[in-house]
Amino acid sequence: xxxxxxxxxxxxxxxxxxxxxxxxxxxxxxxxxxxxxxxxxxxxxxxxxxxxxxxxxxxxxxxxxxxxxxxxxxxxxxxxxxxxxxxxxxxxxxxxxxxxxxxxxxxxxxxxxxxxxxxxxxxxxxxxxxxxxxxxxxxxxxxxxxxxxxxxxxxxxxxxxxxxxxxxxxxxxxxxxxxxxxxxxxxxxxxxxxxxxxxxxxxxxxxxxxxxxxxxxxxxxxxxxxxxxxxxxxxxxxxxxxxxxxxxxxxxxxxxxxxxxxxxxxxxxxxxxxxxxxxxxxxxxxxxxxxxxxxxxxxxx
Numbered sequence: 001x002x003x004x005x006x007x008x009x010x011x012x013x014x015x016x017x018x019x020x021x022x023x024x025x026x027x028x029x030x031x032x033x034x035x036x037x038x039x040x041x042x043x044x045x046x047x048x049x050x051x052x053x054x055x056x057x058x059x060x061x062x063x064x065x066x067x068x069x070x071x072x073x074x075x076x077x078x079x080x081x082x083x084x085x086x087x088x089x090x091x092x093x094x095x096x097x098x099x100x101x102x103x104x105x106x107x108x109x110x111x112x113x114x115x116x117x118x119x120x121x122x123x124x125x126x127x128x129x130x131x132x133x134x135x136x137x138x139x140x141x142x143x144x145x146x147x148x149x150x151x152x153x154x155x156x157x158x159x160x161x162x163x164x165x166x167x168x169x170x171x172x173x174x175x176x177x178x179x180x181x182x183x184x185x186x187x188x189x190x191x192x193x194x195x196x197x198x199x200x201x202x203x204x205x206x207x208x209x210x211x212x213x214x215x216x217x218x219x220x221x222x223x224x225x226x227x228x229x230x231x232x233x234x235x236x237x238x239x240x241x242x243x244x245x246x247x248x249x250x251x252x253x254x255x256x257x258x259x260x261x262x263x264x265x266x267x268x269x270x271x272x273x274x275x276x277x278x279x280x281x282x283x284x285x286x287x288x289x290x291x292x293x294x295x296x297x298x299x300x301x
Contacts, residue, residue: 010079010103010125012152015045017079021132023053023062024072025110026087028133034084037132041082044147049078061089069093072114073101080150083107083114085133090114091179094188104150107131108277109202112175117188119173119282128174128198128271129279137275146279149297157294158269158278160229163255166264168288169298170226174198174271174280181212184219193224196288196295198280200231200272205238206253213257227264227288229295230254231271264290 019041021034028034031053038048056063062084063071072081072093086109093114100118104125107115115126129146130138138146148155173190177199183189201209216222236250248256251267258265266288270278280286285298 013044013046013079013104013150017046018049019046019080019082020049020074020078021053021084022071022081022107023056023084024068024093024114025062025083025085025089026060027057027062028053028084033133033136036136037082037134040135040143041080041132044151046080053084060087061092065092065096069096073099077101077103080104080106083111083131085131086110091182094186106146106150106279108200109176109273110179112179113183113188115282116173116175116180116183116190120188120190124283126282127279128282130277134277139276142276142278149279149281152300154299155279155297157296158271160266160269160293160295162265162290162293163267164258164263164265165290166227167291168196168227168264169285170194170196170288171283172196172198172280172286172297174231174282175200176272177201177209177212178204181215184215184221189221190282192221194226196227196229196286197222197225198229198231198269198271200233201236202234202273204233204236206236206248206250207238209233209236209250210248210253210257213253217257222258222261225261225263227266227290228258228261229266229269229271229288231269232274234273264288266290266293266295269295 058064090110091113100121100123106127108128145155173195270276287296
């Protein structure tokens with residue numbers, strides 16, 4: 001079973017703790033959403049250490065690799081490192097020697113590569129959830145859920161559609177399918193044995209999702225899961241073939257690629273590129289009850 005180094009567990013946040021905006025992916029646009037996001041965290045009593053990121057860009061990236069690597073590994077570690085946006089670029093930083101520090105990491109989409117790498121290195125405190133540029137657009141329940149996770153409070157169950165009944169327990173591994181697929185074969189992919197895997201994506205045609213999930217199957221990554229869930233796959237139907245009789249729909253692809261795996265399966269969880277992106281802690285034990293369609297975060301002991 002996937003294990004997380006308990007020595008690396010961060011303390012839950014409290015008022016007065018610091019938050020550092022991190023820009024390691026695409027160039028930041030627009031800046032006003034970052035400012036709105038920072039104000040939400042400050043309303044929780046957190047103190048922003050620096051938000052001067054608007055002028056950083058290098059082509060389509062938020063600065064050169066060296067600049068972004070320095071932002072990712074600051075000299076003084078904040079309580080929370082909150083990523084500003086996704087796109088592309090974070091995996092480029094994994095080519096350098098990476099020494100993760102204790103603390104909380106928050107992001108999703110392209111940040112999947114960092115969340116997975118950190119988890120694979122044995123570090124707890126990774127949360128797949130809203131970023132600084134998206135949290136102001138989140139509904140109140142989603143903002144409250146994220147705050148509860150960071151401040152050590154229990155969070156409600158999330159509901160999905162049961163595709164294959166059963167009950168499973170295991171640590172959560174949550175991420176973007178496309179980004180995670182490009183970690184296969186590297187030491188940045190966490191051990192998935194006994195895990196509950198949750199995948200989401202955006203803007204990928206069904207045949208590409210088919211290709212990626214087939215890659216996961218061929219690599220043996222789905223063989224020893226405790227359970228699997230699918231979040232939202234936003235804009236992942238091919239508009240040119242959606243009415244074609246000889247074309248596969250997204251749901252058909254997802255079901256086909258996991259149909260012969262005898263584990264509980266939930267789909268359509270509120271996770272991913274949508275307003276209402278339920279925050280989930282990687283490495284934390286969860287209960288997947290596909291009989292009731294529920295995913296429960298087990299309170300930490």
